[in-house]
Amino acid sequence: MSNNIKIETKNIHAWYGEKKVLHGIDLQMEENTVTAFIGPSGCGKSTFLRILNRMNDYIDSFRKEGNVLIDDKDIYKKKVRIEELRKEVGMVFQKPNPFPKSIYENVVYGLRIQGINKRAILDEAVEKTLKQAALWDEVKDDLKKNALGLSGGQQQRLCIARTLAVQPKIILMDEPASALDPISTAKVEELIYELKQDYTIVIVTHNMHQAGRVSDKTAFFLMGELIEYDKTKNIFTKPTDERTENYITGKFG
Amino acid sequence: MSKATFNRRKDKAFGYFGIFATVLGLILLALFIFQIFSDGIGRLDWDFMKALPSRKWEKAGILPAWTGTLWIFVLTALVVIPVGVGAGVYLEEYATKGRLSNLLEINISNLAGVPSIIYGIIGLQIFVRFMNLGGVLLAGAFTLSLLILPIIIVATREAIKAVPKSIKEASYGLGATKWQTIWNQILPMASANIITGVILALARAIGETAPLIVIGALAYVPFVAKSPMDEFTVLPMQIFNWVSRPQHGFLLNAAAAILILLLMVFVLNGIAVYLRNRSRKKFGL
Amino acid sequence: MTNLEQELKEIKDTVLEMLKLVLNQLEKTGDAFLEFDEGLAEEVIHSEKRVNALELTIDKHCENIFALFNPVASDLRFVISMLKMNSDIERIGDYADGISDYVIDLEEPIDPVYLEKSRIVDMFDIAYNMLDMVIVSIESENTELPRQVFKKDRELNKINRASSNLIEKMVKEDHKNTSSALYLFSTIKKVERVGDHIKNIAEDWIFYLDGEILKHKKKKG
Numbered sequence: 001m002s003n004n005i006k007i008e009t010k011n012i013h014a015w016y017g018e019k020k021v022l023h024g025i026d027l028q029m030e031e032n033t034v035t036a037f038i039g040p041s042g043c044g045k046s047t048f049l050r051i052l053n054r055m056n057d058y059i060d061s062f063r064k065e066g067n068v069l070i071d072d073k074d075i076y077k078k079k080v081r082i083e084e085l086r087k088e089v090g091m092v093f094q095k096p097n098p099f100p101k102s103i104y105e106n107v108v109y110g111l112r113i114q115g116i117n118k119r120a121i122l123d124e125a126v127e128k129t130l131k132q133a134a135l136w137d138e139v140k141d142d143l144k145k146n147a148l149g150l151s152g153g154q155q156q157r158l159c160i161a162r163t164l165a166v167q168p169k170i171i172l173m174d175e176p177a178s179a180l181d182p183i184s185t186a187k188v189e190e191l192i193y194e195l196k197q198d199y200t201i202v203i204v205t206h207n208m209h210q211a212g213r214v215s216d217k218t219a220f221f222l223m224g225e226l227i228e229y230d231k232t233k234n235i236f237t238k239p240t241d242e243r244t245e246n247y248i249t250g251k252f253g
Numbered sequence: 254m255s256k257a258t259f260n261r262r263k264d265k266a267f268g269y270f271g272i273f274a275t276v277l278g279l280i281l282l283a284l285f286i287f288q289i290f291s292d293g294i295g296r297l298d299w300d301f302m303k304a305l306p307s308r309k310w311e312k313a314g315i316l317p318a319w320t321g322t323l324w325i326f327v328l329t330a331l332v333v334i335p336v337g338v339g340a341g342v343y344l345e346e347y348a349t350k351g352r353l354s355n356l357l358e359i360n361i362s363n364l365a366g367v368p369s370i371i372y373g374i375i376g377l378q379i380f381v382r383f384m385n386l387g388g389v390l391l392a393g394a395f396t397l398s399l400l401i402l403p404i405i406i407v408a409t410r411e412a413i414k415a416v417p418k419s420i421k422e423a424s425y426g427l428g429a430t431k432w433q434t435i436w437n438q439i440l441p442m443a444s445a446n447i448i449t450g451v452i453l454a455l456a457r458a459i460g461e462t463a464p465l466i467v468i469g470a471l472a473y474v475p476f477v478a479k480s481p482m483d484e485f486t487v488l489p490m491q492i493f494n495w496v497s498r499p500q501h502g503f504l505l506n507a508a509a510a511i512l513i514l515l516l517m518v519f520v521l522n523g524i525a526v527y528l529r530n531r532s533r534k535k536f537g538l
Numbered sequence: 539m540t541n542l543e544q545e546l547k548e549i550k551d552t553v554l555e556m557l558k559l560v561l562n563q564l565e566k567t568g569d570a571f572l573e574f575d576e577g578l579a580e581e582v583i584h585s586e587k588r589v590n591a592l593e594l595t596i597d598k599h600c601e602n603i604f605a606l607f608n609p610v611a612s613d614l615r616f617v618i619s620m621l622k623m624n625s626d627i628e629r630i631g632d633y634a635d636g637i638s639d640y641v642i643d644l645e646e647p648i649d650p651v652y653l654e655k656s657r658i659v660d661m662f663d664i665a666y667n668m669l670d671m672v673i674v675s676i677e678s679e680n681t682e683l684p685r686q687v688f689k690k691d692r693e694l695n696k697i698n699r700a701s702s703n704l705i706e707k708m709v710k711e712d713h714k715n716t717s718s719a720l721y722l723f724s725t726i727k728k729v730e731r732v733g734d735h736i737k738n739i740a741e742d743w744i745f746y747l748d749g750e751i752l753k754h755k756k757k758k759g
Contacts, residue, residue: 055426060350086428093426097419099438100536110427113437146535159423166427193541212606213541236605 003031005072006170006200007052012066014047014224016059021047022224025066029217034192034201036211036232039221040247045204048221049172052202053089054082070170087114090168094175096155098147098162103130103139106147106158110166125165133161134191153184160191171195173203177210189214208248212236220244286515293508301509305475306491310502315510317474318491321390322459322517324478325487328394329401329458334451337402341409341447346435358410364403372400373467381468388469391481396464401454408450412443445532449525456521460514462489488514542607549599549620554676556592556627561669563589563634564732568662571637571725574647579638589631596624612746619746626735626742630669633728633735640721648718656704656722657697661729664690668736672743681747684740694733701726 007029014022022044029035037045047056054075056062068075075085087110098106107129108122116122126143130136135157139145147158156176163171173192177185192201192214205211211218212232219229220241228235228244239245246252254262304314344361348354376396386392416439424434440447465487472494474486488510495507539547563582570578600621603609609617653659668687675683701723708719 053426055422058425083428083430086426091422091426093419093422095419097417097423099420099423100442109424109429109437113427113429113433162423162427190540209608212608233602233606237601 003033005029006031006070007202008069008072009048009051010067010069012048012051012064012068014044014051014056014062014064017061020224022051022064025226027219027226027229029200029202031200032196032198033216034196034203034214036215036218037202037204037221038206038208038211038218038247039227040252041206042223043221044224045219045221046174049174049202049204052170052172053086053091055091057082087166088168089170089172090163090166092156092159092163092171092173092176095179096152096159098150098155098158100146100148102144103147103150103158104143107162107165110162126161129161129164130158132164132191132195133157134187135161151184153180153187156180156184156188157191160188168199170200170202173201175204175206178206185210220247222247289508289511289515292505293510293512296505296509297512301506302513305477306473306494307475310498310500310506313495313503313506315488315491315506315513317477317486318488318510319513320477321470321474321485321487322514324390324481324485325393325397325465326455326459328390328481329397330451330455332394333398333402333405333454336398337405337451338409338447340402341406342413342435342440344406345410345413346431346439361403361406365407368463369400369461370463370467372396373464375399376464376468386482388471388484389482390478390485392468393465393470393485393487394481396468397458397461400461400464401458404454404457405451408454409443409447412446412450413439415446416442442532442536445528445536449529452521452525452528456518456525459487459517460489462487462493465490488517542603542609542613545599545603545607546613546616549596549603549617550676552592552596552599553620553623553627554673556589556596556624557669557673557676559585559589559592560627560631560634561666561673563631564662564666564669567634567637567641568666570641572653572659572662574641574644576641579641582638583635583642586631586635589628589635593624593628596620600624612749615746615749619742622742623739626738630732630735633732637725637728640725644718644721648722649715652704652708652715652718652722656701656726658722658726658729661694661697661726661733664694665729665732665736668733668740672736672740675740676743679747681744684744687737687740691733691737694730698726698730 005028007027009025009027012022012025013020025048037049039045050056051064051068052070056064064076070085070088074080099109101109104122104126107126111122111125127136127140130139135154138154139150139158147155150158156179160176176192177188180188189210192203195201196216203211203215215232217230218232218235220227220235220239220243222243228239228241230240235244236248239248301314302319303316304312305316306318307313344354344357348357373396376392376399380386380392380395381388384392386395420438420442421434424438429437469484470490471484471486472490474484478485492507492510492514495503495510563585566578567582569575570582600617603617607613668690671683671687675681705719705723708715708722
């Protein structure tokens with residue numbers, strides 16, 4: 001059963017100032033799948049991820065060519081409002097970055113900035129997303145507690161709940177578990193596996209075993225190029241490109 | 254002696270030198286304060302605080318001076334906070350980074366080092382003469398605002414820079430606009446450091462004498478200023494005026510006035526420290 | 539259930555499916571041989587395709603698990619034991635298919651007297667029981683039953699060893715018996731080999747559960 005294409009990129013080239021970092025990336029990601037981007041440090045996978053929700057717009061030296069289509073609509077058109085885009089495409093970052101506020105306020109921030117302030121709605125969103133993020137039981141008794149007092153793994157799950165509260169269709173994750181201990185990592189991976197049913201997830205990971213565990217399809221990047229993109233089990237059992245094979249077997253990277 | 258022993262002795266020697274330098278400074282300061290205290294404490298009483306200046310030292314008081322200082326403090330704050338913080342936020346968050354903004358940043362920092370008397374002359378030309386305000390409180394407030402504006406802009410920018418980029422990214426990532434991010438995340442986290450900068454700058458402003466002399470603040474003001482358009486005097490000026498009189502009694506008055514001025518500055522600094530500590534506990538900033 | 543747990547369960551389900559299919563094949567081929575039922579033999583030959591397809595599926599699935607999940611400890615032993623069992627099960631299916639081929643080839647049924655004397659009936663029964671016990675113990679994660687399988691296998695070996703003499707007598711009594719005798723002999727050998735493969739499956743299962751390697755050891759029980 002194949003799903004419709006949720007995200008499509010066409011011939012993406014990108015530069016930081018004079019330095020070219022992406023060379024002609026064509027990629028299609030289906031709805032309700034987990035796609036992993038793997039590759040050695042500096043290969044461009046994080047840059048490419050951030051193109052999908054225009055987070056690179058804040059970097060003055062950044063320039064791109066090519067199209068990014070979400071639900072067949074070009075997200076870089078002038079009339080697109082970035083705030084609307086970010087509500088559809090959420091992002092979880094490498095280092096957990098909760099706001100220095102209470103757990104409750106962290107989760108509802110995305111709703112408050114949209115003008116949603118009704119207590120009942122916010123309460124419901126908090127409970128629902130904290131449960132989705134498998135954090136509810138641990139924090140339900142003290143939602144007023146400052147988020148900075150949580151452990152690293154809990155903070156990251158809080159950031160995931162915060163992203164879910166906005167009800168995006170797509171969730172981008174930039175090495176979401178690399179700053180966490182093994183147990184928290186396992187929890188986050190389990191979470192991704194469960195979220196897949198309702199969301200389209202794209203995850204950048206420098207740990208390719210993680211890609212093996214959670215993703216349906218994997219894209220291998222090297223020096224700004226997309227070398228190979230296929231079902232994860234094919235990439236891991238018989239990759240077609242020698243460079244992919246070398247990376248997977250640990251001969252470099 | 255071995256190299257190791259030599260290094261250890263050098264280490265110890267530096268330790269002693271450091272202690273000596275610190276203690277020397279503290280001792281001198283303590284001596285000064287003690288001297289002032291013993292001279293001035295005798296003259297400090299409510300009559301002194303409520304009296305107008307007079308040619309007789311035992312009747313002279315600092316009422317116009319400390320009310321003038323208070324006026325200057327409030328007026329300057331009202332002008333410089335919105336302008337300085339606003340400019341700082343704009344320059345740090347909105348202005349596109351490039352050659353022009355770098356140039357601006359360097360020049361603003363330089364302005365903070367310009368001698369205060371120059372600001373006095375600028376204030377004289379623009380506010381007193383060109384805008385025809387005369388040597389009144391408002392002109393003084395505007396002039397001092399110019400003086401401490403660069404400090405506040407720099408403090409605001411530094412406070413905003415100290416907010417971790419990750420917080421901004423998280424906010425943008427959730428769909429917040431630039432202004433929402435500034436208002437909801439950046440300013441709260443930067444506020445303590447901004448307020449600290451503002452308070453310290455204002456504490457400096459109320460100690461300034463030269464620019465106010467230039468714009469025409471008076472030395473002998475036998476009345477209390479009642480509106481921003483009144484002529485005025487301030488504590489530092491009063492102190493300066495008394496110190497230049499021959500009678501010993503006026504020196505005691507000056508000492509008492511210095512105590513009041515020091516008290517104000519210490520209180521302001523104390524508030525700044527308290528706020529900074531509270532922010533550090535809450536935000537880690 | 540985590541992703542990995544889900545995958546491991548699927549492998550076990552597929553292996554059990556294959557085991558039950560092969561058990562059925564064994565039963566049918568035994569009946570076909572003993573009753574000279576060509577219809578049953580055709581069924582067995584036809585179903586052999588399914589057995590082979592399942593073998594390929596399980597192989598691929600195990601390979602994917604190794605590649606994607608890097609299993610360790612009991613998970614690793616599990617996948618290894620499933621992978622090894624897979625080829626033993628396929629061989630059993632293959633032998634069942636081979637015996638059914640004999641039924642098709644034979645022009646007339648073998649004399650029931652010789653069938654009786656050779657105890658081929660018992661062999662089929664024992665083999666069927668052994669495989670059934672193994673299936674039960676895999677479903678219930680039990681290690682007691684597999685050990686009983688070893689005892690039964692020794693019986694199969696005994697019957698097999700005694701068969702050489704019988705076949706010699708069969709041929710000497712009447713040269714027309716030679717063809718039947720050869721088919722009977724081959725079938726006995728095949729069933730004995732089936733027993734060996736079932737024993738292998740039991741050993742692999744014990745390896746998974748107890749981490750114990752029993753291959754090539756003298757066994758009690």
